Amino acid sequence: MTQTTAPKSLSDLLLQVPSVTDHLFRNAPKNALTIYTQMMPGDGVRPEFTTWRDEQWAWRNTIAVHDQSYHMQSLHVRGPDALAFTQYLSVNTFKNFGIGAAKQLVCCSPEGYLIGDAILYRMAEDDYMVVGNPATTEWVEYNAQALDFDVTTELDAMWTLNPAKKREFYRLQVEGPRAWELLEELNGGPLPEIKFFKSAEINLGQFKARGMRHSMGGMPGLEIYGPWADYKDVKRLLQSAGKKYGLRMVGSIAYFTTVIESGWWAVPVSAVYTGEGMKGYRDWCSAKNAAMRMSLGGSFYSPDIQDYYLTPYDVNYGHIIKFDHDYIGRAALEAMKDQPHRKKVTLVWNADDVLAVMQSQFEDAEGDKPLPITLPLAAAGRMHYDRVTDTEGKTIGLATYPGYTANERAMMSLASLDAGFTEPGTEVVLLWGEDGGGDRSAGNIEKHKQVKIRATVAPSPISQAAQSYRTDIGIKRGSTLDV
Numbered sequence: 172m173t174q175t176t177a178p179k180s181l182s183d184l185l186l187q188v189p190s191v192t193d194h195l196f197r198n199a200p201k202n203a204l205t206i207y208t209q210m211m212p213g214d215g216v217r218p219e220f221t222t223w224r225d226e227q228w229a230w231r232n233t234i235a236v237h238d239q240s241y242h243m244q245s246l247h248v249r250g251p252d253a254l255a256f257t258q259y260l261s262v263n264t265f266k267n268f269g270i271g272a273a274k275q276l277v278c279c280s281p282e283g284y285l286i287g288d289a290i291l292y293r294m295a296e297d298d299y300m301v302v303g304n305p306a307t308t309e310w311v312e313y314n315a316q317a318l319d320f321d322v323t324t325e326l327d328a329m330w331t332l333n334p335a336k337k338r339e340f341y342r343l344q345v346e347g348p349r350a351w352e353l354l355e356e357l358n359g360g361p362l363p364e365i366k367f368f369k370s371a372e373i374n375l376g377q378f379k380a381r382g383m384r385h386s387m388g389g390m391p392g393l394e395i396y397g398p399w400a401d402y403k404d405v406k407r408l409l410q411s412a413g414k415k416y417g418l419r420m421v422g423s424i425a426y427f428t429t430v431i432e433s434g435w436w437a438v439p440v441s442a443v444y445t446g447e448g449m450k451g452y453r454d455w456c457s458a459k460n461a462a463m464r465m466s467l468g469g470s471f472y473s474p475d476i477q478d479y480y481l482t483p484y485d486v487n488y489g490h491i492i493k494f495d496h497d498y499i500g501r502a503a504l505e506a507m508k509d510q511p512h513r514k515k516v517t518l519v520w521n522a523d524d525v526l527a528v529m530q531s532q533f534e535d536a537e538g539d540k541p542l543p544i545t546l547p548l549a550a551a552g553r554m555h556y557d558r559v560t561d562t563e564g565k566t567i568g569l570a571t572y573p574g575y576t577a578n579e580r581a582m583m584s585l586a587s588l589d590a591g592f593t594e595p596g597t598e599v600v601l602l603w604g605e606d607g608g609g610d611r612s613a614g615n616i617e618k619h620k621q622v623k624i625r626a627t628v629a630p631s632p633i634s635q636a637a638q639s640y641r642t643d644i645g646i647k648r649g650s651t652l653d654v
Contacts, residue, residue, distance in 0.1 A: 181443070181456035181463055191444050191476040196467030196554070197611045216241055219422040223547055224577040226425035230347050230388040231578045231634075233417030236409055237344035237387050237426055239394075240402060241330040244308040245339065246301040248315065250322035253299050257291055259498050260314060262483055263491040268293055273368045273383060275491065276301060277483055278310050280449055283503030284442030284480040286310050290385075302342075305329070305461035306441045313455045332459075341402035344385070345409065346392025349416040354382070354393060357412055365393070376408050387429040389634050428547050431574045431583050434632035436486045436515065438554055438571075440467070440479035468551025470621060471558040471569055472606035479556060479569075484512035485587045487631070513568055514593040517633040518559070518601060520573075520582040521625035528603065528622060542604040542619040544582065549573040551605070551616060558602045559586055559626075567592050570601055578634070585631060597628040 178184035188194035216238045220226065229235040248257055258265045262277045276291040287310065289303025301311050308326070315324045327339045345354060354373065355362055362382070363371040370383035373395070380397035397405065410418065430437050443449050443462050456462050473479065483492055483504065489512065494505055528541045542551070550573060557570040568588035575582045584601065592599060604621035605612060 177458070178463075179457065181453040181460070182450065184463060185444065185453065190474045192467065192472070192474050192479075193611060195463070196465060196476075196552070198615070217422050218424050220420040223422065223425040223428070226419050226421045227428060227547075227577045229417065229419035229421070230390050230429070232348065233419065234345065234347040234350050234353055234392075234413055235388065235390075235419055235421050236406075236413070237346075237421045237429070238406070239342040239344060240338060240340075242423075243302050243342070244305050244329050245327040246308040246311055247294075247325040247327075248299045248301065248311065248322055249297055249325070250320070251297055252320040252322050253297050256315065256318070256320040256322045257299055257301075257311070258496055259318070259320070260311060261291070262488070262493070262498060262500065262504060264493040264495055266495075269369075270295060271370045271381070273370070273385070276303075276307065276311075277488060277491065278307055279483065279498075279500030279504065280442040280446055281500055281503065282442065282446050282448070283482050283500045283507060284477075285439045285483060285486070286441050286443060287439065292383075304438060306438075306443075309456070309460050309462070310443075310452070313452050317451055317455070338399050338402075340396045341399055341405065342394065342396045343406065343409070344387050344392065344394050346386040346388060346390040348390065350390070350392040353409070353413050353416050353418065357408065362393075375405050376412075378405050378408070380405065387426070387433060389433045389632055424547065428574045428576050431517075431572050431585065432576055432578065432632060432634040434487075434515065434517065434585060436481070436571060436585055436587075439481050439486070440476065440554055440556070441465075442477075442480045444476045465554055466552035467554045467556070468605065468612075468616070469556040469558075469571075470602035470604055470606055471556040472611070479554075481569075481587060482507065482512070485515070487515040511590050513587040513589055515585060515587050515631045516593050516595075517629040517631045518570055518584045518586045518599065518626040519579075519629050519633075520584070520601065521627070522581070524622075524624045525582045528624075539608060539618050539620040541622045542609075542616070544573075544603070546582075547575045549575075549582075557584065558606075559588060560600045560602065561592065562598060562600060564600075567599065573603075583629075583633065584626070586628075588628070593628060595629055599626050599628060600624065601626045 260278050270293050273290050273292045277288045278286040287307035289301050289307040292300040294300050301308050312324050315322050357376055358374045365371050365384045367384045370381045373382045378401050380395045382393035382395050385394045386392045528544050531540045555571055559568045559570050561567050570584035570586035573584045601624045603624045604619050609616040609618050
């Protein structure tokens with residue numbers, strides 16, 4: 172009797188399945204809301220503290236505190252080659268990268284497709300820290316072992332994968348129109364001038380922390396981090412002192428809607444499943460790695476996983492791509508530089524079409540109903556890709572992060588669309604519900620019919636507050652977001 176052995180690597184798994192799309196991603200458990208709410212367990216992060224609507228309102232109107240202490244990977248990269256090594260993995264330049272500063276780490280395959288991105292902090296002379304999704308930290312770990320750079324790595328795993336149940340640092344985003352008042356009160360006076368993606372030491376009452384100019388929802392504020400031993404006391408201090416300012420702790424449900432307002436394509440389909448240049452990584456990946464533990468939902472369907480890949484140009488990273496250094500994917504990105512690219516936009520869903528889907532859930536009609544639209548997050552998988560067409564039915568791009576925010580009072584998606592369809596006000600169509608009505612989902616999603624949702628193109632980020640905040644930090648003054 173032949174026994175099927177569990178795959179030891181991603182390469183083994185790909186030999187066992189005809190299609191990554193059909194036999195790995197679409198068959199994975201897909202309850203996206205459960206995925207999101209379970210990513211941030213621990214002492215302090217609940218799905219909701221007040222309500223998700225109230226928490227969304229807070230980052231636009233008072234103060235919101237996002238607790239990032241639990242759900243992200245942190246990976247130290249140390250050694251005399253740490254700067255050269257991380258620069259070799261990222262499409263953007265690391266010039267003028269001082270201690271205490273941060274850069275975006277944007278990683279691509281040799282073919283120029285996104286693997287993932289994260290934030291890279293320079294902690295000390297030869298000590299850098301990658302903070303973000305496992306797809307990116309694992310790519311860095313692999314290359315530290317595979318490439319000839321004098322570096323070592325040390326992983327501080329996210330809470331669910333962390334046997335010690337403690338982190339090196341707590342990490343809290345404090346943002347909103349009254350955030351500066353609170354932080355200056357706790358600092359005992361004016362804060363030092365902190366430019367975007369730069370940090371400085373600040374006081375939080377009796378505690379010392381570093382504050383970095385960065386935010387989730389695009390509002391003024393700081394990311395503060397300090398030793399794990401101070402975590403509970405610092406959080407209690409913020410909550411107590413912040414009451415008079417209307418501070419809200421943000422739960423995991425509202426937290427993952429920040430990307431819709433701020434315009435960050437947080438979880439692309441990582442371009443690791445194809446390409447000869449990625450074979451070493453596939454051999455290295457095991458069942459513990461993110462590449463083998465993802466789920467996929469949405470109306471865009473292709474049996475070819477490459478059809479889900481994105482380039483940095485497709486998500487508006489073209490302005491940070493530099494050709495002043497060597498890096499993985501440079502030749503491919505340089506070759507496609509002058510070609511037409513898709514552009515990242517926000518899609519605002521037609522309210523009548525959304526309400527029609529909701530109303531159908533209360534009707535005793537024959538046949539399959541549309542897939543319910545869950546508020547505030549309607550994603551059907553950790554990665555959710557919907558098909559977007561023009562009004563004639565031609566596919567013009569992909570959309571992700573279907574969700575609602577009380578601040579915009581709209582159901583929205585981020586989308587990457589073909590040139591010619593990206594001007595604000597352009598009318599497009601988003602297909603809602605899985606191709607095949609759930610037949611490809613191995614029982615993970617109920618049977619349903621696919622429906623059309625009219626949508627209007629808007630800027631990304633859609634939040635005027637986020638647009639003005641990003642302008643204030645220098646996009647129009649030349650200091651740029653070249654981070």
